[in-house]
Amino acid sequence: MFEFAKMKRVFKNPQMQEEFEREGFVVVDFYTADEISEAEELYHRLHPKDEKGFFPSTFSKDKNYRDTTDKELKRIGQKRFEELFIDYQIINGSFIVKSPGEESYLHVHQDMTLVDETEFTGMNIWTPLTNLTENNGVLYILPGSHRFFPTYRGHTLRGFYDGIQEEIKDYMTPYYLKAGQAAIFDQSIIHFSPPNTSNDIRIVTNVYFTHKDARFVICYHDKNNPEWKNKVELFQQDLSFMTNYEQFGANIYGRPKMGKSLGITDYSFPELSIEQLGNQFKKKRLREFTPTKKVAVQQLEEVAVTTPENKQKSFWEIYTPKNILLELKYKLTGN
Numbered sequence: 001m002f003e004f005a006k007m008k009r010v011f012k013n014p015q016m017q018e019e020f021e022r023e024g025f026v027v028v029d030f031y032t033a034d035e036i037s038e039a040e041e042l043y044h045r046l047h048p049k050d051e052k053g054f055f056p057s058t059f060s061k062d063k064n065y066r067d068t069t070d071k072e073l074k075r076i077g078q079k080r081f082e083e084l085f086i087d088y089q090i091i092n093g094s095f096i097v098k099s100p101g102e103e104s105y106l107h108v109h110q111d112m113t114l115v116d117e118t119e120f121t122g123m124n125i126w127t128p129l130t131n132l133t134e135n136n137g138v139l140y141i142l143p144g145s146h147r148f149f150p151t152y153r154g155h156t157l158r159g160f161y162d163g164i165q166e167e168i169k170d171y172m173t174p175y176y177l178k179a180g181q182a183a184i185f186d187q188s189i190i191h192f193s194p195p196n197t198s199n200d201i202r203i204v205t206n207v208y209f210t211h212k213d214a215r216f217v218i219c220y221h222d223k224n225n226p227e228w229k230n231k232v233e234l235f236q237q238d239l240s241f242m243t244n245y246e247q248f249g250a251n252i253y254g255r256p257k258m259g260k261s262l263g264i265t266d267y268s269f270p271e272l273s274i275e276q277l278g279n280q281f282k283k284k285r286l287r288e289f290t291p292t293k294k295v296a297v298q299q300l301e302e303v304a305v306t307t308p309e310n311k312q313k314s315f316w317e318i319y320t321p322k323n324i325l326l327e328l329k330y331k332l333t334g335n
């Protein structure tokens, strides 16, 4: 198994780079109001009518939808990419849509491995076109979880948190982004989103990017083959992988038909217990809240990112002191 290397810098702002490396994500203002309208118009013009539940455009069988979305989201975001990043390459733009309904739930996961993580980091710029609420598919993140274990990830590999899918949610934080704000996150961070139970569709644009020198790799595991108990196969891919991989929409659990096999390698399939999670997170920060406190913290977070004077600050800069005050108040008063 590999070890994490020091991340290659991609953020122009050194504080943002530092925060990203520590937490595994940063929150930034990304689209202007005009750009939000442009992206919405693009979605409504292109999207196939048979979308249901949770639906990324990368999973669509409609190649024109995938290709045009990719090209246009790269164009719409171009100015902001230039302002935020150095030494980067933009790989793919897509829509991630949640139609109203329970089936739009997305379980706790890390995103699939897409780059060689012995050296590089795959990142998403995840930007809702509408304000997020607790009913329309808000993004929950476990800050810092990108550094639990070095992992190989993909649809055929189990995650190290699969045994504690429900319990782990208590440690995660919802990010109530406003329309046009982005969570830029490391693809290895643990995240999930509850179903969209509102009456309106939730549209997000997702732009996947990485360091300019990155090599592209995906992973496959044959769980029915006993000889593969602690093995995975790696496949080298090229830049067009995200738009051209037909298996996303057809046979996502099959051995990749695209790319060049780099051979089979050892992988121990780590597993995280709830005790380990609790120890690590208690040590790291004050994060075990009672249900009442959770609601209070969510409200504080919402205020923190949306007031005009706070908009320019980083997320943790704003609300960590308030979390600590809440915790002290709880210790003193019990509520």
Ligand SMILES: O=C(O)CCC(=O)C(=O)O
Pocket (backbone or CB within 6 Å): 056, 096, 097, 098, 106, 111, 137, 138, 139, 191, 192, 193, 204
């Ligand atoms: O759009 C969402 O709600 C979450 C998206 C996500 O986690 C993913 O596509 O991996």
